[in-house]
Amino acid sequence: GSGMVPSWGPVATAGDVAALAVDAPAVAVLEAYGDGADDADEVLALTGRVLGVLQAWLVAPAFESGTLVVVTRGAVPAGGDADVTDPAGAAVWGLVRAAQTENPDRIILLDTAAGSGLDVTGVEMEPVLAAVLATGESQVAVRGTVLSAPRLVRDTTGAAVPDISDVPAAFDSEGTVLVTGGTGSLGALLARHLVAEHGVRHLVLVSRRGPEAEGARELAAELGELGAESVAVTACDVADRDAVAALLGSVSAQHPLTGVVHTAGVLDDGVIGTLTPERLAYVFGPKVTAVGHLDELTRDMDLSVFAVFSSASGLIGAAGQGNYAAANAYLDAVAHRRRAAGLPGVSLAWGLWEQSTGLTAHLGEVDQARMSRGGVLPIAPAEGMGLFDAALRVPAALVVPIKLDLRRLRADAVAGGGLPGLLGGLVQGGRRRARAGDRQAGAGDSGGGLAARLAGLTSQEQEALLLDFVRGHVAMVLGHAGIAKVGAETAFKDAGFDSLTSVELRNRLRGATGLKLAATIVFDYPSPLALARYLHREVVPDGVTAGPDVDVDEARLRRGLASLPLARLRAAGLLDALVRLVELNDHEPPIGMVDDADDETAIADLNVDGLVQLALGDK
Structure with a gap:
């Protein structure tokens, strides 16, 4: 469909945002295209530039009610063409998805076809912008005259968790399988599974510390007892190309490399405003850089499996994980590229693992509560290996092994927590409130419900209701069973709030009240009581109440x-x-x-x- 395009202007750098703020058009358009070098430096340069624009745009008061459209080219596999021609652009999608989760209804991702010639100087940008804004979707791909939005769908080919006997012989028992992060808890779990269930007899387990890693020698011995004939535990920085080349060269000719499973990764969480190019680079090392080397240096080898462990955060946009989401979205793109080139490649974008496993071991009570409240349940080790086997049977480059509580997702969507558009196809009637014109109506409805509950109450009763309303959302964000633990005048910072929980509380209150609340709301009104009084002023016009402020005879x-x-x-x-x-x-x-x-x-x-x-x- 077509519609009127609001005023818009291009931005390429953080400096442009300040210049554009003078006129402050309703829509700012940022083009984010890779330069074709397809290496880690390019990914870092592009995501770093986009991060700078996001940070400047999100804090500029002039753009508070505006929309930022981030335009990529060939960054997602849309339509019949499953290839990703710009993996650096794919990383941008991961970064921006996290920014969208942290800042609902403010940013749109728009991917155009490679070679479409669509750019911010072109006249055809206007009708495309109008059509995209009219969809109410926050992530859209344009291919010709067709607009599409991403949705997760249930896999029916690898239905449920299979019996191992159904799995095709993906691994050659005579070949060698390389597992990166092989001495970590996930890598070790996988190594045991490959030997015991897939008949793998030759393994190279790689980690930063190699044989010096905790439990490494015991693991090698255990794999031998399970039936492995040779287990090499090696220290190697997989982000170092020469080190990876030497590692691959050390594999015995009698048992050539036939499989690669990349589980390595590091985290460095922080909301968009706190990320830096250095924090991007740190997380990109074992993901973007390492997978680039493994992909390039194994292309001439006869591999049957090239599997990378990615994360659903790159797709669903986990708040506070913009750098990790960007790195994993790049991994997904590499799998698409390999498959399009006729090579084996699958990216497993895992949901939440049980807390004992490496990357989730740092999660505290609040983080776990956030994940489960979002309908994401932890995967037990045995379940995870069943999902790994199922994923190998799915004829797709990207598989999302995740455990979801759909009833919880639906309830959360209704309660104002919203629902990521990606999950909209799995939850009936749970599609996120549309943006554009519908967005205002949706927000108003929520606020209207609150205003209706406050009508007919005295001022004190209104404040008490709003205080419990705020305490309820605080309890939910902090993972408390009820509001009893939430003191009315306890400062948020003393209650355990950080930048991520502050963002989540703001977004939940925003969804439930329909008010445009600033990202700094928790710092501006630093306790539940202060915040409730602020909401009282905003929700109840002119402080009108239906009863006296004092008890009257x-x-x-x-x-x-x-x-x-x-x-x-x-x-x-x-x-x-x-x-x-x-x-x-x-x-x-x-x-x-x-x-x-x-x-x-x-x-x-x-x-x-x-x-x-x-x-x-x-x-």
């Missing part, structure tokens, strides 16, 4: 008002309002048409609500 108030001379009310500027109230509420004749004795009766007949609003000077 009604009979005494009526007597007092009845004894007031009319001139006193007139002098206080209350008489006109009183006349209108009497006309509207009691259908009595106006005060000027009856004598003074009847005036007093008219006032005496007003209910307390009317009297108090009158006394407060509310017109």
